[in-house]
Amino acid sequence: MFTPVGPRKTLTQQVEFELTEAIRAGKYLPGNKIPTESDLCDMFNVSRTAVREAVKKMSAKGIVEVKRGSGVYVSEMSIKNASEILNIFFELSTDEDVILQTINARLIIEPAIAAQAAKYRNDLDVELLRNNMTAMRNCDLNDKKRETELDNDFHRTLLSIANNQVLDLLLSPIFNLMPKFKRIVYAKPTDGNTLKDKEIMLEHHENILQAIIGQNSEKASEAMRDHIIETQTNYSKTIQKK
Structure with missing residues (x-):
């Protein structure tokens, strides 16, 4: 589903980019839960730290929403x-x-x-x-x-x-x-x-x-x-x- 990470960007940047592109392409719709941290590590062949930092950056931008105890979801984009x-x-x-x-x-x-x-x-x-x-x-x-x-x-x-x-x-x-x-x-x-x-x-x-x-x-x-x-x-x- 995702492109393996390469040397052009940091691991965090590459994970963030690939996830954002997947959301933009409609693979994950607003309100959908994205794969777990463990699954993302396996998909990208990267550490948990890289995945956590990528999700943190995406959350700060309003692209995803982290729900404690539930997972990470694509934000319901609104005017607000x-x-x-x-x-x-x-x-x-x-x-x-x-x-x-x-x-x-x-x-x-x-x-x-x-x-x-x-x-x-x-x-x-x-x-x-x-x-x-x-x-x-x-x-x-x-x-x-x-x-x-x-x-x-x-x-x-x-x-x-x-x-x-x-x-x-x-x-x-x-x-x-x-x-x-x-x-x-x-x-x-x-x-x-x-x-x-x-x-x-x-x-x-x-x-x-x-x-x-x-x-x-x-x-x-x-x-x-x-x-x-x-x-x-x-x-x-x-x-x-x-």
């Missing part, structure tokens, strides 16, 4: 645990290029979400967005934690209006990264920590809100694109000042 895996990736990443690519991804996805929000919004959605704008205007300039929460809430509300689980999976981990991103931008007093920067953000949010109130999908998309481009520009400036 898939999102958790992405959360781990973003939380552990400190690479500037990864953060910039994340903003670029938002530039591709979020204008379409704003367009959908403009199309499907209801009166309650508009009220939530208006309340968010009021809270943002009243937020203390130096309270960056609260400002970040409100910024997040604005974008999450638009995502909620779009009502798409896959988009939620893709963007929730990115929104969870925003506090970390804000900390980087505001690391120096001159980097974004000014009234002008807040006013610019509020202006962008207001443009998005007005387009959504008017149910103008094209304008909502354009306003969101302008907003993300501004974020992209600010982050690039932050990197250059380091």
Whole structure:
């Protein structure tokens, strides 16, 4: 069933790779129990240590679930645990290029979400967005934690209006990264920590809100694109000042 391990990778890496490929190929379906530790040792002709480490890595990635006293099972992949895996990736990443690519991804996805929000919004959605704008205007300039929460809430509300689980999976981990991103931008007093920067953000949010109130999908998309481009520009400036 499996390919014998070779010298190209460590034993643990090879076992992990072969097991993952078997799951991907459908040999073990979600909820299925994989062979026992002893059986895997015989199949791969490797030690128990190699098998245990491979299973441990796969468990950390959410591919399998270890049930004490029962065995190892292929995870029932869901929106929730898939999102958790992405959360781990973003939380552990400190690479500037990864953060910039994340903003670029938002530039591709979020204008379409704003367009959908403009199309499907209801009166309650508009009220939530208006309340968010009021809270943002009243937020203390130096309270960056609260400002970040409100910024997040604005974008999450638009995502909620779009009502798409896959988009939620893709963007929730990115929104969870925003506090970390804000900390980087505001690391120096001159980097974004000014009234002008807040006013610019509020202006962008207001443009998005007005387009959504008017149910103008094209304008909502354009306003969101302008907003993300501004974020992209600010982050690039932050990197250059380091």
